[in-house]
Amino acid sequence: MSPARVTGAGPCARGQRAPLPPVVWAGCNRIGEGPVLDTVQDPVKDYDAIVIGSGVSGLTAAIVAAQGGLDVLVIEKAKVFGGTTAYSGGVAWIPNNHLMHRAGLEDSREKAETYLRAVLGNYYDEAKIDAFLEYGPKMLEHMEATTELEFLVAPTPDYEPDKPCAYHSRGVLVREFDGTKLGDHLKLLRQPLDTLTVLGGMQVAGADITPLRTAFQSGASFAYTTKTVLRYARQKVTHGRATRLVSGNALAGRLLKSALDAGVTLWNDCPALELLKSGDRVTGVRVRRAGRELALTARRAVVLASGGFGANEERRKEFMPNPAHHRSIQPAENVGDGATMGESAGGTLVRDNPMNAIFIPISEHRGADGRMQRFPHIMIDRYMPGSIAVNQAGERFVNEGLSYQHYVTTMHAEGMDRSFLIGDRTFLRRYGMGLVRPFPYRIGKWLKNGYLTEGRTIEDLAGKLGIDPARLKATVERFNGMARKGADDDFGRGADAHSRFRGDQTVKPNPSLAPLETGPFYSITLYPGDLSSVAGLDTDARARVLGQDGRPMQGLYAVGLDMNSMTKGMYPAGGSSLGPGLTFGYIAGLDIAALP
Numbered sequence: 001m002s003p004a005r006v007t008g009a010g011p012c013a014r015g016q017r018a019p020l021p022p023v024v025w026a027g028c029n030r031i032g033e034g035p036v037l038d039t040v041q042d043p044v045k046d047y048d049a050i051v052i053g054s055g056v057s058g059l060t061a062a063i064v065a066a067q068g069g070l071d072v073l074v075i076e077k078a079k080v081f082g083g084t085t086a087y088s089g090g091v092a093w094i095p096n097n098h099l100m101h102r103a104g105l106e107d108s109r110e111k112a113e114t115y116l117r118a119v120l121g122n123y124y125d126e127a128k129i130d131a132f133l134e135y136g137p138k139m140l141e142h143m144e145a146t147t148e149l150e151f152l153v154a155p156t157p158d159y160e161p162d163k164p165c166a167y168h169s170r171g172v173l174v175r176e177f178d179g180t181k182l183g184d185h186l187k188l189l190r191q192p193l194d195t196l197t198v199l200g201g202m203q204v205a206g207a208d209i210t211p212l213r214t215a216f217q218s219g220a221s222f223a224y225t226t227k228t229v230l231r232y233a234r235q236k237v238t239h240g241r242a243t244r245l246v247s248g249n250a251l252a253g254r255l256l257k258s259a260l261d262a263g264v265t266l267w268n269d270c271p272a273l274e275l276l277k278s279g280d281r282v283t284g285v286r287v288r289r290a291g292r293e294l295a296l297t298a299r300r301a302v303v304l305a306s307g308g309f310g311a312n313e314e315r316r317k318e319f320m321p322n323p324a325h326h327r328s329i330q331p332a333e334n335v336g337d338g339a340t341m342g343e344s345a346g347g348t349l350v351r352d353n354p355m356n357a358i359f360i361p362i363s364e365h366r367g368a369d370g371r372m373q374r375f376p377h378i379m380i381d382r383y384m385p386g387s388i389a390v391n392q393a394g395e396r397f398v399n400e401g402l403s404y405q406h407y408v409t410t411m412h413a414e415g416m417d418r419s420f421l422i423g424d425r426t427f428l429r430r431y432g433m434g435l436v437r438p439f440p441y442r443i444g445k446w447l448k449n450g451y452l453t454e455g456r457t458i459e460d461l462a463g464k465l466g467i468d469p470a471r472l473k474a475t476v477e478r479f480n481g482m483a484r485k486g487a488d489d490d491f492g493r494g495a496d497a498h499s500r501f502r503g504d505q506t507v508k509p510n511p512s513l514a515p516l517e518t519g520p521f522y523s524i525t526l527y528p529g530d531l532s533s534v535a536g537l538d539t540d541a542r543a544r545v546l547g548q549d550g551r552p553m554q555g556l557y558a559v560g561l562d563m564n565s566m567t568k569g570m571y572p573a574g575g576s577s578l579g580p581g582l583t584f585g586y587i588a589g590l591d592i593a594a595l596p
Contacts, residue, residue: 044073044265045294045295045296045297046296046297046299047071047072047073047265047296047297047298047299048065048070048071048072048298048299048300048592049061049062049065049070049071049072049073049298049299049300049301049302049303049592050072050073050074050075050284050285050296050298050301050302050303051072051073051074051075051302051303051305052075052272052285052302052303052304052305052306052337052338052341053074053075053076053077053083053304053305053306053307053338053560053562054074054076054081054082054083054256054266054268054305055082055083055084055085055086055252055305055307055560055561055581056083056085056092056251056252056255056560056578056581056582056585057305057559057560057561057563057581057582057584057585058074058083058303058305058306058559058560058585059074059081059252059255059256059258059259059264059585060139060143060255060559060581060582060585060586060589061303061305061557061559061585061586061588061589061592062074062259062262062264062303062589063143063147063255063258063259063262063264063589064142064585064586064588064589064590064593065588065589065592065593066259066262066263066264067146067262067589067593068589068590068592068593068594069593070300070592070593071265072262072263072264072265073264073265073266073267073296074259074264074265074266074267075267075270075271075272075285075287075296076266076267076268076269076270077269077270077271077272077306077333077337078190078268078269078331078333079188079268079269080188080189080190080191080268081188081189081190081252081256081266081268082189082190082249082252082253082256083190083252083307083331083334084307084308084310084330084331084334084531084532084561085248085251085252085255085578085581086189086190086191086192086248086249086251086252087190087192087193087196087248087329087330087331087531088247088248088251088531088578089173089247089248089378089574089575090173090174090246090247090248090249090250090251090578091154091156091171091172091173091174091574091575091578092140092151092171092172092174092251092575092578092579092581092582093170093171093572093573093574093575093576093578093579094136094137094139094140094170094171094172094575094579094582094583095107095109095111095112095115095133095136095167095170096108096109096111096112096133096136096137096170097136097137097140097170097172098137098140098141099140099151099152099153099172100153100169100170103153103169105153105167105169107167107169107170109133109134111165111167112133112165112170113129113133114164114165115158115160115163115164115165115166115167115572116129116567116572118160118163118164118165119160119163119567119570119572120567120568120570120572123353123354123567123568123570125566125567125568127540127541128541128566128580129566130541131541131542131583131584131587132566132579132580132583132584135583135586135587136579136580136582136583138586139582139583139586139587140172140582142586143258143582143586147254147255147258147261147262148177148181148254148255148257148258148261149174149251149254149255149258150174150175150254151172151173151174151175152172152173152175153169153171153172153173154169154171154172154173154574154575155168155169155501156168156169156171156498156501156573156574157497157498157501158170158498158572158573159402159403159405159406159498159571159572159573159574160572161496161497161498162496166497168497168501170573171573171574171575171579172575173206173247174247174248174250174251174254175250176205176244176245176246176250177245177246177250177253177254177257178243178244178245179239179241179242179243179244179245179253180239180243181257182253182256182257182260185256185257185260186239186241186243186253187240187241188256188268189245189249189252189253189256190249190252190331191241191249192247192248192249193329193374193376194373195373195374195375195376195435196375196376197242198212198437199229199232200236201232201236201241201242202228202229202232202242203242203244203245203246203247203249204246205246205247206247206379208228208246209380211224211225211228212224212225212228213430213431213438216439216440231244232244248578251578267287267289269289269290270287270288270289271287271288271337272285272286272287272306272337272341273285273286273287273288273293274286274341274344275302275341275342275344275345275556276295276297277345280346280547280553280554281553281554281555282298282301282302282345282553282554282555282556283297283298283555284296284297284298284302285298285302285341298555300555300592300595301555301556301557301592301595302555302556302557303543303557303558303559303588303592304338304339304341304342304537304545304556304557304558304559304562304563305338305558305559305560305561305562305585306334306336306337306338306339306561306562307330307331307333307334307338307532307560307561307562308330308334308336308338308339308532308533308534308535308536308560308561308562309334309335309336309339309533309535310328310329310330310334310357310530310532310533311328311330311331311332311333311334311335312334312335312336315335315336315339315533316328318351319351319356319357319533319535320356320357320530321412321528322412322415322417322528324417325417325418325527325528326527326528326529326530327362327364327374327527327528327529327530328357328529328530328532328533329360329362329374329376329529329530329531330530330531330532330533334532334533334561336533338536338537338558338561338562339535339536339537339562342537342545342556342558342562343537345545345553345556346547346548346553347537347538347545347546347547347548347553347556347558348537348538348546348547348548349535349536349537349538349564350535350536350537350538350564351535353534353535353564353565353568353569354568354569354570355405355409355534355568355569355570355571356533356534356535356569357530357531357532357533357534357535357569358404358405358530358531358532358534358571358577359404359405359407359408359409359412359528359529359530359531359571360376360377360378360404360405360407360408360529360530360531361376361377361382361404361407361408361411361419361526361527361528361529362374362375362376362377362526362527362528362529363375363377363421363434363435363451363524363525363526363527364527365435365446365449365450365451373435374529375434375435376404376529376531377404377421377434377526378404378531379502380431380432381421381423381431381432381433381434382400382401382407382421382526383400383401383499383502383503383512384427384430384431384503384504384512385427385483385503385504385507385510385511385512385513385514386423386424386426386427386430386431386514386515386516387400387421387422387423387427387431387433387516388400388421388422388423388475388476388479388516389407389419389420389421389422389526390419390420390422390467390472390475391414391416391419391420392416392418392419392420392466392467393467393468393471394462394467394468394471394472394475395471395475396475396479396490396491397410397411397414397416397419398410398411398491399488399491399492399493399496399499400491400493400499400512401493401494401496401498401499401500401502401503401512402496402498402499403498403571403574404531405571408528408529408530411528412528416528417527417528418525418526418527419525419526420465420467420523420524420525420526421433421434421523421524421525421526422461422476422516422521422522422523423516423521423522423523424516424517424518424519424520424521424522425518425519425520425521425522426518427514427516427522428443428522431504433452433522433524434451434524435451436451436452436522436524451524452522452523452524453465453522453523453524454520454521454522455519455520455521455522455523456519456520456521457519457521458472458473458476458516458521459472459473460521461520461521461522461523465523476516478490479515479516480515480516480517482513483510483513483514483515484515486508486509486510486513487510487513488510488512488513493510493512493513494510494511494512494513499512500512531577532561532577533561534561534564534565534569534577535564535565535569536558536561536562536563536564536565537558537562537563537564538564539557539558539563539564540552541587542557542587542588542591543557543558543559543563543584543585543587543588543591544556544557544591545557545558557588557591557592559581559584559585559588560581560584560585561577561581563584565577565580566580566584567580
């Protein structure tokens with residue numbers, strides 16, 4: 001069977017699309033030389049396809065290829081599976097999907113395309129976006145029908161709400177997952193970021209936040225919190241960790257279970273060293289496993305899905321703005337192995353994106369044990385009423401309620417190496433600030449270790465932050481006046497769909513605004529950082545790596561963060577990295593299964 005071709009344009013100039021081949025079930029339910037059934041002494045060395053990396057895109061490609069009857073190996077450099085996906089929020093942006101339609105939400109491919117054209121402008125990638133909009137909804141239906149993946153509609157608005165055809169609910173959130181379904185493999189699933197858990201590992205979903213925060217304010221919230229904490233305590237005693245998986249950890253867990261069910265072979269603690277070639281064709285990969293170097297053959301293809309280079313200091317210097325002050329929360333293993341091997345084999349690492357990461361403000365604290373704790377400010381604190389963000393001059397510089405991408409790119413544009421999130425006591429005790437949890441958690445240790453700064457008055461706080469007291473006082477007084485009337489005349493916070501959605505819906509008239517007036521006053525420092533890099537290898541719309549001559553290389557695919565961002569690093573909505581990751585993993589799996 002010859003490989004299908006993904007072609008076409010937008011609604012104004014759409015060509016014929018040759019559909020990718022349908023998945024054919026392999027009819028097997030085996031666990032091969034997997035992470036528990038170890039066969040290091042006599043490993044199989046020949047496979048139809050080898051996937052390097054175990055995040056969302058790599059596991060999706062492996063699952064779909066295995067469903068098509070192929071013998072598939074996933075190799076993972078880390079001792080655990082899940083990659084950056086296990087740290088993520090677990091939302092995948094898939095416009096015009098069946099879950100939206102089932103919920104009565106009106107979307108279309110043409111509307112999504114119009115929105116993306118408005119957001120991306122000259123960076124609109126016709127071929128890739130055409131493939132994404134065509135196969136994203138198909139992927140979602142297929143994966144829900146044939147794997148452990150289950151999703152629900154995430155009501156988050158798109159991140160550029162002023163653009164034509166911006167909408168909401170295009171993201172889908174993976175449902176929580178019972179990790180005990182993984183059996184002994186649960187211990188090989190990467191844990192979520194500890195800074196985003198509570199009580200030493202309890203995972204917190206979006207639906208948990210309000211009842212946990214208001215546990216001592218209502219009987220219903222107290223009952224919910226008690227039940228949730230007791231359930232976690234039982235899981236901790238029985239399994240040594242939370243087994244109720246949510247957000248990105250649930251997505252990684254569901255994909256791992258699906259890969260095992262599909263008969264994918266999984267090797268952990270197995271770094272890839274180099275790609276093997278015969279002439280112009282990639283034929284396999286050399287790896288290190290249990291102290292031995294092995295040459296593995298991939299009869300059809302190798303898929304690069306190693307997860308980007310956020311943990312690579314040299315790559316950050318090349319690709320990130322203001323690298324001396326840039327932080328990343330990517331796993332330590334994510335140093336760009338896929339990009340390095342792909343370039344060495346003849347591929348091209350794209351270096352002209354307008355943005356090279358999913359940017360996010362990060363606060364950090366080094367503990368007494370020397371370990372750095374980094375908190376990504378994805379949601380909650382900076383969006384909530386009763387807070388502002390200021391620069392080192394003590395002035396607001398951004399609509400605090402817009403996306404994390406917007407927040408940090410504004411810092412970049414203004415040459416800022418830090419900013420300050422400021423709130424009053426009411427704000428701190430109600431919502432928390434980064435690592436500082438809301439009431440009833442105590443704040444003393446955070447004041448003592450310097451993560452949290454306290455001032456009796458705004459002027460006192462300014463002095464401790466090195467900000468001109470008069471200027472910060474003027475900033476707060478101006479903001480308070482606008483907050484009391486419910487309209488931010490300076491930056492429009494709460495006037496747009498996103499900041500209103502992210503705010504506290506119990507606060508009227510503007511859920512994003514409240515004055516800072518109840519001392520003491522508090523601040524934490526936010527640095528520019530990223531959730532992941534997104535600059536990757538140049539590919540076509542079938543995820544085939546392109547050589548320096550612009551032609552597809554034989555036997556080599558790149559997906560996820562090893563594939564250059566479909567949106568060139570721009571970020572139209574929450575989940576617009578995971579959504580393409582799933583979709584192009586699906587496309588690659590189908591395409592490899594169709595190879596002769």
